[in-house]
Amino acid sequence: MPSTYTYFVSGASRSLGLAREQGRVLVVAFDVDSEESVRSAAEKLKADSFLEGGALDAVVVNAGVFVGGHKPPSEMTMDDVRANFRTNVEGAIYTVHQMAGGVSYSMSKAGASTCTASNWPVELGPNKFDNGGEISVEEAVTEATNNVFLPAKPEWNGRYIAYTGKDLPW
Known part of the structure; x- marks a missing residue:
């Protein structure tokens, strides 16, 4: 068991408490809505030799948005839905895919299940x-x-x- 673990946390710009507690931090700014931006972040991790041993121990998908607020589904615009979906689902898929491998099926089903549970349970x-x-x-x-x-x-x-x-x- 390693004495230190390497975590990748998206959306951690305001939550670097773990780094203060222990370990080291490499801050890589990227946009989860952009496949290219996420790909560049993954390449930067590899190029900076931050991944000793070549792998992450955990990927924490924390980045997200809440466009449109707490409206019933009938009052949300499709632009609100698309913006939330793009960042919270597609952005998570881009991030996990680049950092830990492909998971599009399970994430898309989880998104559908959560939507169902939240609105039509x-x-x-x-x-x-x-x-x-x-x-x-x-x-x-x-x-x-x-x-x-x-x-x-x-x-x-x-x-x-x-x-x-x-x-x-x-």
Whole structure:
């Protein structure tokens, strides 16, 4: 086990507390909305020999925006949605891809799941059409109707629920 760890933290311009506690810091300014900017940051890490041993121990995707504020989905503009998505999802994908390898599928599914959980909290789950799940879309919709939609109560608001009616972890 190494005595020191190397972390890459995006969006850390105001949060360098770990560096004050222990370790060293290489500050690399970059724009998570730009693939080229993220690629350049990764190249700078490698060029400056900051990555002793050649690898990061952890990538923390902290950079993000909150365009449009706390509006219901019906009041958000598509420009708000695109701006949030570009930075918070695409920017995270660029960052993790450049720093730790490709993860676009899992991140895109996580984004879709979080959006669902935040706004329409029913997850139909993996189905036969979607990557080899064990239930068909029709079965998932029937189960969700019987276990979630029909028995839904106001106090269920804020839950993240599987088509079976059981709570899902965040």
